[in-house]
Amino acid sequence: MVHGGDLLFRSKIPPELVRMALEPLLEVADRGVPVVLVPGNHERSAIPYPLLAAHSHLHVFDRPMTIEIEASATLMGLAGFPCERKGIRHRFGTLLAETGWRPGRNDLSLLCLHQTVEGATVGPSDFVFRSGDDIIPGRRIPSGFAAVLSGHIHRHQVLTRNLTGHAMAAPVFYPGSIERTSAAERDESKGFLIIEFGGDRSTGGRIVEWRFHELPTRPMIDLEIGSQPTSDPAGWLRSRFLTLDPDAVVRVRVAAEPDETMREALRATTLRELALPTQTIEVAWPRQRSRDA
Numbered sequence: 001m002v003h004g005g006d007l008l009f010r011s012k013i014p015p016e017l018v019r020m021a022l023e024p025l026l027e028v029a030d031r032g033v034p035v036v037l038v039p040g041n042h043e044r045s046a047i048p049y050p051l052l053a054a055h056s057h058l059h060v061f062d063r064p065m066t067i068e069i070e071a072s073a074t075l076m077g078l079a080g081f082p083c084e085r086k087g088i089r090h091r092f093g094t095l096l097a098e099t100g101w102r103p104g105r106n107d108l109s110l111l112c113l114h115q116t117v118e119g120a121t122v123g124p125s126d127f128v129f130r131s132g133d134d135i136i137p138g139r140r141i142p143s144g145f146a147a148v149l150s151g152h153i154h155r156h157q158v159l160t161r162n163l164t165g166h167a168m169a170a171p172v173f174y175p176g177s178i179e180r181t182s183a184a185e186r187d188e189s190k191g192f193l194i195i196e197f198g199g200d201r202s203t204g205g206r207i208v209e210w211r212f213h214e215l216p217t218r219p220m221i222d223l224e225i226g227s228q229p230t231s232d233p234a235g236w237l238r239s240r241f242l243t244l245d246p247d248a249v250v251r252v253r254v255a256a257e258p259d260e261t262m263r264e265a266l267r268a269t270t271l272r273e274l275a276l277p278t279q280t281i282e283v284a285w286p287r288q289r290s291r292d293a
Contacts, residue, residue, distance in 0.1 A: 001028055004151020004175065005040025005083060005114035011048055018048055029057035034069045036078055037061070040114040040151055045082035061112065064098035068106065074199040077105060079145075080112030083152070087133050088115050092140050103144030107199030113150040117141070117172045119163055120153045123184045130163060138162025143169040146197055146205030150174055154181060155188055156212055171207070178215055183251055186220040218247045218280075225262075226255050233265040238274045241281075249280045257286055 007021050029035045036059045039045050047060050059067045064081035079101035084091055101109065118138045120129045129135050139162055141148060148170050156176035161167055175193040180186060191214040198206045221244055225233075237252075244250060252266065264270060271281045 001033060001035045002112055002149050003035065003037045004149065005038040006042040006151060007037065008043050010042060011044035011046060025058060026055060029055050032057060034059065036067060036112060038080055038112050038114045038151060039082040041083045041085055045085060064095050066099045066101045074107045076108045076110065077101060078110045078112050083114040088136055089133050092136050103204060104201060107201050108197050108205035109145045111145045111148045111170070113148060114152045115150060116152060117150065117159055119159045120174065121157065122153060122155055138168045141168045141170055141172070144204040145170040146207060147195065148172040154185055156191065173210070180217050180220055180249065183220055189214050190217045191215045218249050219245050220249045223250055223252045224255060225252060233262045234270065234274060237265055241275045241279060244279065246276050246278050250275070251282050251284055253284045254286050
């Protein structure tokens with residue numbers, strides 16, 4: 001099992017939260033299933049609390065390396081490195097060389113990343129990543145890999161051609177995030193990939209079949225309010241939160257500049273008290289709101 005990164009929200013969080021995040025992966029590893037984890041940009045390219053990662057079946061790309069795993073008489077080589085946050089366009093070849101991967105050594109070769117590859121799309125307007133220091137050109141993907149498995153892009157997609165229309169040496173699989181993390185993703189399906197490979201040392205392997213498995217996701221809801229919906233805005237908000245799904249991600253859209261009573265109700269601490277414990281609340285303020293408000 002390959003986890004594409006951003007297991008954690010940031011690099012410095014309480015050890016107990018790290019333990020909770022790693023626990024599902026450790027349960028899989030405890031059953032003898034190799035688990036490979038690519039540190040993402042949210043972890044600042046490093047997984048904290050390393051003692052929990054000291055498991056014979058849990059492998060973390062804490063530096064460029066190639067992890068070799070034998071399964072079903074197939075020698076797999078998984079090359080990868082933690083998220084490179086600066087200059088991956090120019091550093092990609094160097095980092096790949098530092099993994100020690102060599103074509104023809106393994107029956108199946110996979111490249112594991114947490115990066116943006118040219119041609120990836122995001123957002124409701126289908127923004128396309130084309131160029132920039134933080135983008136890997138499609139032509140830089142080398143031959144000898146059956147596939148590139150990457151995190152970072154939250155929308156599920158499979159890239160097979162670069163922006164000039166030429167086929168890439170290996171397809172890039174983005175499973176996407178398993179949960180919606182912003183309003184821009186409200187209409188996107190979330191899930192995970194199961195990919196079946198066949199070993200072939202001369203080519204690095206081949207893809208036999210792949211399937212995207214959709215998961216249920218938290219509903220995303222817009223809650224529109226005026227500057228003063230009632231004389232008791234906190235009570236009004238509380239009543240509305242109670243009618244929504246307990247797991248909802250709620251964006252409170254403020255239509256006009258609020259008065260002091262409404263502002264008090266929209267403070268983060270107040271909203272946390274008003275909302276259900278499992279709801280996530282964010283506020284979209286009116287554009288004309290002053291900087292010092």
